[in-house]
Amino acid sequence: MKQEIFKITSNENIAPSVYKMVLAGDTSDITAPGQFVNIKLEGFYLRRPISICDYDGGSLTLIYKTVGGGTENLSLKKSGEMLDLLISLGNGFDTRGSGDNPLIIGGGVGIPPLYALCKKLISEGKKPAVILGFNTKSEIFFENEFKNLGCEVFVTTADGSHGIKGFVTAAMDKTDYTYIYSCGPLPMFKAVNANAKTSGQFSFEERMGCGFGACMGCSLMTRNGAKRVCKDGPVFEREEIEWEALK
Amino acid sequence: MGSTEVTLCGVRLDNPVIPASGTFGFGYEFAELYDINCLGSISFKGTTIEPRFGNPTPRIAECEAGMLNSVGLQNPGAEKVLTEELPRLKKVFKKPLMANVSGFSVKDYTAAVEILDREDAIGWFEINISCPNVHGGGLAFGTSCENAAAVTAAVKKVTKKPVLIKLSPNVTDITEIAKACEAAGADGLSLINTLLGMRIDLKTKKPVLANKAGGFSGPAIKPVAVRMVYQVYEAVKIPIVGMGGISTAEDVIEMMLAGASAVEVGAANLAEPFACKNIIEDLPRVMQKYGIDNLKDITGGAHNG
Numbered sequence A: 001m002k003q004e005i006f007k008i009t010s011n012e013n014i015a016p017s018v019y020k021m022v023l024a025g026d027t028s029d030i031t032a033p034g035q036f037v038n039i040k041l042e043g044f045y046l047r048r049p050i051s052i053c054d055y056d057g058g059s060l061t062l063i064y065k066t067v068g069g070g071t072e073n074l075s076l077k078k079s080g081e082m083l084d085l086l087i088s089l090g091n092g093f094d095t096r097g098s099g100d101n102p103l104i105i106g107g108g109v110g111i112p113p114l115y116a117l118c119k120k121l122i123s124e125g126k127k128p129a130v131i132l133g134f135n136t137k138s139e140i141f142f143e144n145e146f147k148n149l150g151c152e153v154f155v156t157t158a159d160g161s162h163g164i165k166g167f168v169t170a171a172m173d174k175t176d177y178t179y180i181y182s183c184g185p186l187p188m189f190k191a192v193n194a195n196a197k198t199s200g201q202f203s204f205e206e207r208m209g210c211g212f213g214a215c216m217g218c219s220l221m222t223r224n225g226a227k228r229v230c231k232d233g234p235v236f237e238r239e240e241i242e243w244e245a246l247k
Numbered sequence B: 001m002g003s004t005e006v007t008l009c010g011v012r013l014d015n016p017v018i019p020a021s022g023t024f025g026f027g028y029e030f031a032e033l034y035d036i037n038c039l040g041s042i043s044f045k046g047t048t049i050e051p052r053f054g055n056p057t058p059r060i061a062e063c064e065a066g067m068l069n070s071v072g073l074q075n076p077g078a079e080k081v082l083t084e085e086l087p088r089l090k091k092v093f094k095k096p097l098m099a100n101v102s103g104f105s106v107k108d109y110t111a112a113v114e115i116l117d118r119e120d121a122i123g124w125f126e127i128n129i130s131c132p133n134v135h136g137g138g139l140a141f142g143t144s145c146e147n148a149a150a151v152t153a154a155v156k157k158v159t160k161k162p163v164l165i166k167l168s169p170n171v172t173d174i175t176e177i178a179k180a181c182e183a184a185g186a187d188g189l190s191l192i193n194t195l196l197g198m199r200i201d202l203k204t205k206k207p208v209l210a211n212k213a214g215g216f217s218g219p220a221i222k223p224v225a226v227r228m229v230y231q232v233y234e235a236v237k238i239p240i241v242g243m244g245g246i247s248t249a250e251d252v253i254e255m256m257l258a259g260a261s262a263v264e265v266g267a268a269n270l271a272e273p274f275a276c277k278n279i280i281e282d283l284p285r286v287m288q289k290y291g292i293d294n295l296k297d298i299t300g301g302a303h304n305g
């Protein structure tokens, strides 16, 4: 974890209520895809946690949906403005046990952290397949970005307006996979878990006080005892999650 | 440059700034960011005799100028705190520690204190009496003079270290509880703990916290805390650790003028992990601005006579 000041280089609307922000600054502390940043915003007492969607030596990309005051405030920021971030929070995804054909499953604004993961898997010589789930065609983002990485991409929409009609699970048997990586809403996690044929990792969200392990605000009971989503997570293994207890 | 040194129950501190229990874990997350030996002391996470997961999530809610928490005293239990957490903390922090202890019966408190008492690095006990008394109809110990005094007297019997009693602000007259603790042998008082609050989500039309209500802290509660420290200072002779909304060096001085010998910084650590360090580094400047040479001389300075 580090506190760093980043400079906004762009902040654009890419789908209804969804924004992509690129920031310039020192990203050397980031150790794995799936880590997140905690953003200080003037006028809001607590920071806002957002996953790192992509990063390189001097920049990082965030994709966020405006759901309340904080993310609305973020969407109004202009390029050139500075942001105070706590970076490289959380454990991130572990790519070691993925096998050659990992399956990446993202729903809505759970998709962003899976992009850097996908790049990492490809750089390790693996062939990930990707399922992106949305409610409807107009909400779709990052379909081409994933395709441009060279992977097979299945898009599902709940109303059938684009790609496969249904939820992400409707595409899970379209490919033979060796492992699962998933981020998205809890109902999606449960459906993915119910259909999963392999082990996998799931990235969780919880309301956070600090985002770096100090307040015990974000705890999740797992088969290995209480874990902090912000510090021991946000990524947990399929086997350690208490599936029956998830609300 | 003026002196920031203070003493608390006979123990010397380089400066009066102590991270408040529950907002600093066992210190080592912050040690990743800065050398935490700049702190006066650390009040570590509220420890109970048994391990606890705490309350269901969500257990954090943001407020204007503050936050609610209903963490519910998650900790690994006194034995593990002694054998696992404190050795780790002692590697990165070399000064006397403040041991924050919670319980749900008098025996819970004494049992946890007896275990932690074996640790020499503990300089003070800070007994959190804002917890419900399971033998007293679930009412918090800190809301009755009798219960508060019973815990104080029992804890005093099992340790020779100074015992601070941490008072709840959720009472009609905090000075009555303060006097009861002093009479029962408390060496000092810590105040305030969080104020009971609630937030309701307009989208779900339900309370944000799974527990419905939670403890309110942060800058918004500072005037309440300053008032209570001021009142308690006039009611007792034992030293006070003041807290509630402290986020700046100016806040430290205000709390000390009200009557605090040292202060704790809580929620500010969560929003700004460098909060305590920044406050400590800013103290000399603010002391000079207000003509203060020795910080320890200003305790209670706002009182007449």
Ligand SMILES: Cc1cc2nc3c(=O)[nH]c(=O)nc-3n(C[C@H](O)[C@H](O)[C@H](O)COP(=O)(O)OP(=O)(O)OC[C@H]3O[C@@H](n4cnc5c(N)ncnc54)[C@H](O)[C@@H]3O)c2cc1C
Binding pocket: A036, A046, A047, A048, A049, A050, A051, A052, A063, A064, A065, A066, A067, A068, A069, A070, A071, A072, A109, A112, A113, A204, A205, A206, A207, A208, A234, B061, B062
């Ligand atoms: C590890 C992690 C990674 C995340 N990554 C992304 C991402 O990449 N893109 C994205 O769009 N969103 C992401 N979120 C969700 C994002 O944090 C919330 O949407 C955001 O905090 C909402 O703030 P607000 O002020 O707009 O909403 P409000 O509802 O006004 O916020 C009020 C409070 O609740 C908290 N809160 C509200 N919703 C959530 C939530 N879903 N999760 C955690 N806290 C919440 C806020 O942080 C704030 O403290 C992530 C959350 C976590 C925990």
Ligand SMILES: Cc1cc2nc3c(=O)[nH]c(=O)nc-3n(C[C@H](O)[C@H](O)[C@H](O)COP(=O)(O)O)c2cc1C
Binding pocket: A209, A215, A217, B020, B021, B022, B023, B045, B046, B047, B069, B071, B073, B100, B128, B166, B192, B193, B194, B215, B216, B217, B218, B219, B221, B243, B244, B245, B246, B264, B265, B266, B267, B268
């Ligand atoms: C997340 C959180 C957890 C807390 N846990 C404890 C605790 O375990 N024991 C305790 O005595 N007080 C606990 N408190 C109360 C603080 O120590 C402090 O008394 C209170 O927050 C007021 O200070 P502040 O306004 O600076 O936060 C907690 C506060 C917060 C925000």
Ligand code: FES
Binding pocket: A207, A208, A209, A210, A211, A212, A213, A214, A215, A216, A217, A218, A219, A228, A229, A230, A231
């Ligand atoms: S948010 Fe504070 S410990 Fe996770």
